[in-house]
Amino acid sequence: MSENTKSATKARLYDAFAASGKALASGKRLELLDLLAQGERTVDALAKVAGLNLTTASAHLQTLKQAGFVTTRREGVRIHYRLAGDDVAQLFALLRKVAEAHRAAVPAARDAYLGEDTAVELSREELRVRIASGDVVVLDVRPVEEYQAGHIPGAISIPVDELAERTNELPEDLEIVVYCRGEYCVLAYDAVRLLTDLGRRAIRLNDGMLEWRLSELPVDASDLT
Amino acid sequence: MSENTKSATKARLYDAFAASGKALASGKRLELLDLLAQGERTVDALAKVAGLNLTTASAHLQTLKQAGFVTTRREGVRIHYRLAGDDVAQLFALLRKVAEAHRAAVPAARDAYLGEDTAVELSREELRVRIASGDVVVLDVRPVEEYQAGHIPGAISIPVDELAERTNELPEDLEIVVYCRGEYCVLAYDAVRLLTDLGRRAIRLNDGMLEWRLSELPVDASDLT
DNA sequence: ACAATAATCCATGGATTTATGGAGGATGTC
DNA sequence: GACATCCTCCATAAATCCATGGATTATTGT
Numbered sequence: 001m002s003e004n005t006k007s008a009t010k011a012r013l014y015d016a017f018a019a020s021g022k023a024l025a026s027g028k029r030l031e032l033l034d035l036l037a038q039g040e041r042t043v044d045a046l047a048k049v050a051g052l053n054l055t056t057a058s059a060h061l062q063t064l065k066q067a068g069f070v071t072t073r074r075e076g077v078r079i080h081y082r083l084a085g086d087d088v089a090q091l092f093a094l095l096r097k098v099a100e101a102h103r104a105a106v107p108a109a110r111d112a113y114l115g116e117d118t119a120v121e122l123s124r125e126e127l128r129v130r131i132a133s134g135d136v137v138v139l140d141v142r143p144v145e146e147y148q149a150g151h152i153p154g155a156i157s158i159p160v161d162e163l164a165e166r167t168n169e170l171p172e173d174l175e176i177v178v179y180c181r182g183e184y185c186v187l188a189y190d191a192v193r194l195l196t197d198l199g200r201r202a203i204r205l206n207d208g209m210l211e212w213r214l215s216e217l218p219v220d221a222s223d224l225t
Numbered sequence: 226m227s228e229n230t231k232s233a234t235k236a237r238l239y240d241a242f243a244a245s246g247k248a249l250a251s252g253k254r255l256e257l258l259d260l261l262a263q264g265e266r267t268v269d270a271l272a273k274v275a276g277l278n279l280t281t282a283s284a285h286l287q288t289l290k291q292a293g294f295v296t297t298r299r300e301g302v303r304i305h306y307r308l309a310g311d312d313v314a315q316l317f318a319l320l321r322k323v324a325e326a327h328r329a330a331v332p333a334a335r336d337a338y339l340g341e342d343t344a345v346e347l348s349r350e351e352l353r354v355r356i357a358s359g360d361v362v363v364l365d366v367r368p369v370e371e372y373q374a375g376h377i378p379g380a381i382s383i384p385v386d387e388l389a390e391r392t393n394e395l396p397e398d399l400e401i402v403v404y405c406r407g408e409y410c411v412l413a414y415d416a417v418r419l420l421t422d423l424g425r426r427a428i429r430l431n432d433g434m435l436e437w438r439l440s441e442l443p444v445d446a447s448d449l450t
Numbered sequence: 451a452c453a454a455t456a457a458t459c460c461a462t463g464g465a466t467t468t469a470t471g472g473a474g475g476a477t478g479t480c
Numbered sequence: 481g482a483c484a485t486c487c488t489c490c491a492t493a494a495a496t497c498c499a500t501g502g503a504t505t506a507t508t509g510t
Contacts, residue, residue, distance in 0.1 A: 006411075007276065009338040013409060014252035014259075016334040020324035021255065024246030027239035034239075043487060051232060056469055058488060068327025077477050077486050084327045091316075091323050098316050099245035102293025102309045109241040113234040184238060186231075268457060281499055283458060302456050302507050
């Protein structure tokens with residue numbers, strides 16, 4: 001192999017890796033990955049939740065598919081996208097972690113979005129202990145589909161936008177541990193603020209379903225729809 | 226916070242992550258990361274090794290710096306770049322792993338570059354056992370600077386382009402275990418082919434220094450400049 | 451102060467990417 | 481078969497990225 005061919009094939013290999021890197025180079029695509037990490041979804045549903053034009057969403061999903069991050073499954077007239085594997089979720093989580101650790105802009109953007117919440121949080125391990133001892137109730141505030149696709153065993157599902165009128169479904173004497181998609185998901189922050197304002201004892205889980213799944217803790221799924 | 230502001234701050238957070246993702250979106254930048262994972266280097270040195278115009282290399286390094294992946298240190302007239310942390314190397318390694326697992330183009334490009342080598346390889350654990358039993362010699366074929374920045378304890382340094390005229394430095398009776406930068410580094414492949422042609426018993430370590438470091442195995446460094 | 455070296459900054463043209471309408475393909479319903 | 485639905489493909493204009501040459505800044509040596 002000549003030196004020229006060699007450096008050309010080398011470039012091709014790095015470019016092949018970069019093709020996957022490119023898929024991580026757009027905020028919208030990361031948002032789609034974040035949603036897909038919760039379970040599979042149709043193009044239409046993803047577009048709506050992410051606030052994207054259908055065509056644009058489809059194009060981004062094609063890019064993710066090219067990168068090998070997602071796979072598709074046709075069911076009748078609609079196409080369901082899902083993550084190609086746990087390693088993809090892991091890569092996504094690590095990208096966020098590294099970015100937060102080394103870029104000042106990230107914590108700033110994070111606080112602007114989530115609210116600069118110094119409130120106490122519970123770690124996964126603490127939560128498991130307290131579930132076992134039975135002195136807490138676990139609340140999942142994600143949309144119902146995501147709860148059905150997989151949730152912490154024993155968790156109650158009340159999507160955050162229904163929470164105000166459904167607080168009566170929560171026992172009054174127990175502390176409420178709230179979680180949602182992951183470390184940067186706003187839903188649990190909002191829910192804790194709402195519950196606290198209503199005089200309930202509510203606390204946030206450190207992170208969310210993404211990290212729970214990645215640490216290989218048990219996950220329950222509903223058979224409904 | 227209004228719904229509009231909220232979705233704007235949400236977009237800003239995802240875009241902040243994507244800014245780091247963008248740094249992974251170019252083959253040249255990945256090549257620079259790969260080099261930096263071996264130890265710090267000046268802009269000029271990086272440009273030469275990666276075959277880049279100085280200006281272009283500098284621009285790519287700025288991008289990596291913006292992403293938080295590298296930091297700089299000035300020493301007199303030159304500026305040394307280095308990885309911002311082990312987590313960056315980990316992210317890089319995971320990107321490659323995920324890309325290889327889910328994109329057919331990657332294994333193809335890999336074989337084209339490295340040669341479709343079905344030869345036997347040694348895992349890190351096997352190597353540690355055989356080092357302990359003393360029936361192998363470990364050979365580092367990376368450039369000397371990289372060896373000096375950190376190598377497997379006990380390894381001999383002979384850069385691959387000096388290997389042909391320096392084989393006499395290797396003991397004749399022992400099997401030679403060769404390693405270089407990492408899983409996709411061509412140097413050890415070339416070295417094993419060369420040594421085998423010369424009638425030596427040579428075998429490749431599974432991967433290289435990158436993975437050795439990430440698995441927190443002991444690393445030696447020379448004090449020589 | 452002056453020159454030399456290393457790296458960054460700036461301007462530019464060419465290639466890619468992104469968002470978005472509109473056309474077209476696949477599937478299911480009537 | 482006609483039609484509706486969901487999604488992808490195509491064309492296009494705006495924005496961004498990439499490589500490169502020339503100017504500029506920071507540091508060291510004379």
